[in-house]
Amino acid sequence: MIKVLKASFYSSVQDKGREGAAALGVPVSGAMDAYSSNLANRILNNSETDAVLEIAYGFCAFEFLTETTICISGAHFSPKIKGVPVALQTRIRVYKNEVLTFGQNVFGARCYLAVKNGFLTTAILNSRSFFQGITQQTFLGKGDVLPIGTFTNTIASSNTSVKIRNDHFESQRIACDKGPEFDALSASQKEILARQVFTISNDNSRMGYRLNEGIENTLPSILTSAVFPGTVQLTPSGKVIILMRDCQVTGGYPRVLQLTNTAINQLAQKKTNDTFQFVLKS
């Protein structure tokens, strides 16, 4: 078990999300940066469906009530155990009553804490991913005690760590395919989409990122149809919204682009005022 001594905003338990529940109107959810969360699980030899903690905004603390092995991946929030800095992407043996803290952000937006055999909060509709109205909790709170998998064979700390390529965090090129309504755009709208440097507004969350720059829009709304994480919508007022993991399953705005899986993970590590360009795959 792990006790939350201090919670940061918008931290949650996440796994690969809910497959097969879209017909009920239930969002997919799941780790925003699936690449980093998968990597943390893989370093621990976990199953890829094991749940991890997604930590946004740092400044939080956890106490291990049982010993285990952990791996931290994704954004750098200056993790320390007993006050001593620890590396990312490596196996770390932790003992009972040790405290893991996260502080100042060095890079990235979301960090993943994986534990051997995963977090075992209640699975609902085949997933432990927190989502309002589905799971009992929406975000982690101070004092929460989270059950984790038990393990018998001791895994020692590792002296080596895996390095994530910098462009996962720094690349300003967000790869995408044409969305279903892309061809309805005018030539000049397409050109703006391709050339404009877009800025992430402060209205960004697990549901979606609104961008500061708009595109003059004349496209009518569409009859409600499917949307996915990574769908780029153009609203009637010309605002650009990129849907993220907790987005609705259907929407009525034209879907002009669809981010690649890799691009969604990269965008998940960007924050307010970060800039990027859309790069259409040929």
Next chain:
Amino acid sequence: MNKVLSYKPFGEQAILIEWPQYISDQILEDLLRFKEGIQKEKSHFIADYIIGYHSLTLKYKTPILNYTAEVETLKSIYKKDATSKKKPRFLWEIPVCYDLKFGIDLEEMALKSKLSIDEIRSRHAAKTYTVFFLGFLPGFLYLGGLHSDLFFDRKPTPRLKVPRGAVAIGGKQTGVYPCSSPGGWNLLGKTPIQFFDSTKKQPCFAKAGDQIKFKPISLAKFYQLEKEVAENKYTISKTLVHD
């Protein structure tokens, strides 16, 4: 009905299939027939089937490697006659209290239209609505069939909190809020029925292709049923629909 459908890739892992752009029960029937055909042959490869008014989107479990070949397979499934038995469809009777206590926009709606409050209530309860699909919120049913006299624009400023069970009209659509949520629709009543419960094996009783009819109840009856629902003693009345 064998229409000419359009197929589009939707990112790396999904295919969007579109019918002509309008809302009709015939399109829904054709779409559900096709979906069942695909489910029978390809369920191992597809994670989610997302229905829209005139679209069916297939979300695959892994990226699609050969899009053209996949579309050919789907086209051949569409051509097959679905002679197999269809899934049973139900007509669900949903008790709704149209009292002004819950129908807080009824007076304003009556002012904006030529109808009296009672006419709005009776017209809303008279129709049988078709469930086209679920979306927006877990357990939110997109219903077709609202009487054109009852089209009311969404409120200019959405309410921060619309209660669970609120029965509302937004534009040309009517629906029930399955959980409390911000919302801009006009509220005309409330149902004690729970439209979504994630702890149940079947979290929502209704599915695409089912039908909904609203049955007016008094305030006293509402509180009685609300208690029964909370105690798990209420069963929603349903009728098997043959077509």
